[in-house]
Amino acid sequence: MQTTLAPIEAPFARPQRLVPAAPAAATGQRIADRLRLIETVLAPKRRIVHAGDVIYRSGEAFSHLYLLNSGLFKLLSVSAEGREQVVGLKFRGDWMGFGAIAKGAYACDAVAMDTAEVWTVPYDELLRACAAHPALIEIVHEAMSSEIMRDRDSLTAMSTLPADARVVAFLHDWAAALADRGLRADQFSLRLTRAEIGNYLGLTLETVSRVLSKLVREQLITFNAPSRRDVCIPDFDALALFVQRRAARDLH
Amino acid sequence: MQTTLAPIEAPFARPQRLVPAAPAAATGQRIADRLRLIETVLAPKRRIVHAGDVIYRSGEAFSHLYLLNSGLFKLLSVSAEGREQVVGLKFRGDWMGFGAIAKGAYACDAVAMDTAEVWTVPYDELLRACAAHPALIEIVHEAMSSEIMRDRDSLTAMSTLPADARVVAFLHDWAAALADRGLRADQFSLRLTRAEIGNYLGLTLETVSRVLSKLVREQLITFNAPSRRDVCIPDFDALALFVQRRAARDLH
C-alpha cells in the first residue's frame, strides 16, 4: 500500500467517531447548542435550498461563511477543464467556506444534495461579533480545527487503506456523522451515486460497486429495497473492526 | 485512477503556488510581515530545537500553538500500535497545533527535522490578544484556512494522481514553499528519506525511488553529489506541466 515507517492501526479511527453510542440524551446536543448560540448572537439569514442548488462557486469572491442547519452538501473542486472532484461532505452543524478565507475566493462549489437550510454569515460581521462574544471565536476555531482534523484523517485513510477498507471507513464515518447529530445511524440513504463515492474515495465506480457487493455477501451491510442506496448497518462496530483489521493486515 | 465525474486538470495546482516567480522584492515578504506582527503583539517565547526534537506529542493536552520561524518540521500521526504516518510538513511561517483545538489534545507528534526556531503561543493568551488586535484574528484565520486548503489539495492529489505525478507534485510543492519564503527553489535538500516521502504520499519507498530515477532520466530533476537528497530542478514549470499532463491523461 505505502511505505511503513512503523506499525499502524486504524487511521480512520477518529476518537469522537469511535464513541457512537453517546448517551441518547446528549446525542446531537453539542451541535444543537452551538447552532443555537450562533443563531442568537448572529441572527443569520436563513435560506432554504433544494438538491442541485449551488451556494457558492469556485472563483467567486469570498464574503460569507455558511452554516448548515439541515440537509446535506457536497463540496466540489472544479478544474478549469470542468472535471469535478468531491472534496468534502457537509452535515448539519458544519460550516462551509473556511477554505476561502486565506485566498479571498472560494476554491470549490458548494452543492446541495437535498432540501437543506443554510444560514448565511457575513465574514466581517462574524469578526465584529467575535470581539463582543468570546465564546463565538472558540466555536469558529473549533469548527476549523475539526475540519483540519477530518481532512487529515481522510488523507491518512487514502494513503494507508486498500479499496474495501476505504469504502467501509466511508460508511462508518457517514453513520458516525448521523449518530453525532442524533439521527439513526443503522439505516440511512447514501445520497451519492457510486461514481460520486468513488470520486470522493479515489476509486472507480466499479470498484465501489464490487466492494459494496462483497460487504453484502459478508453481511457487514444490507440494502433495503432494490434501490441499493438505502444501507442497513447491522453492526456499527464491525465496520471499525473491519477497517482496523484491514489496516493491520500489512503489518505482517 | 478513480472515478471521473467530469474532466479534470492539475489537482495540485494551488493558485498561490502556480505563481512561483513572485517579484523578487516581495518574495517571502508576506510571511515575514506576519511573523513580525505576531512577534510585536504577542512577544512569543522563542525556542531553538534540533533535528529529532519533539515539540508536542499525540495525546498531550492542548494548550499552545507553535509558530515556526525557521527550520522544518514534520507532523506524525502515531497509532496506538506505534505505526507512524507523515500527515504534514511545516515550513517557516507555518503554525502547528491547529488540529488540537477542537479535541483539546494534540493528535500528532511535531518533530523537528532540522535545527529550527519555534515560537510558543499560549492559546488562551492568543484569544485575549485577538480581542485587542483585530488584525491578529485575521492572521490566525488565514493560517487555518490555508491549512484546510492545503490538506484539500493533498487529498485531491492523492485520489487523482498516479505515483509518478504524486512525487512530482510533491517536489513542485516543496520548491514552491521555498520560493514563497524567499529561499532558492531550484536547488534544495529533501530532508526526508525515501521511506518518509513514500509514507507521506501513500507509496512504497521503492516506488518513490523508481520515480525519482525516472525523473532524472527524463531530465526533470538532477541530483547533486552522490547523496541523492540534494535535488536540482532545472525547470520549475516543467514539474507543474508534468503533473497536469499526467492528470489529463485519463481524460482520454
Add this chain to the structure above:
DNA sequence: CGAACGGTTGAGAGAACTCAACTGAAGTGG
C-alpha cells in the same frame, strides 16, 4: 572491519483499473 542504514533495481504477485456487456428503473414521446 563489520553492521546498520539509505538507496537502487529487478522479477513476480496482487490490487485496482479499463473495457465491455448486461440489468432494472425511470422518464419521454409517439
Add this chain to the structure above:
DNA sequence: CCACTTCAGTTGAGTTCTCTCAACCGTTCG
C-alpha cells in the same frame, strides 16, 4: 400504453500499475 432512451448499478475478463520480496551498492559509524 408501450416502445425507446437514459441512467445507475452490477459483473466479468484482461490489462496495468503498484506492491512485495529480494539482491545489491555505497556510506557512515562504532
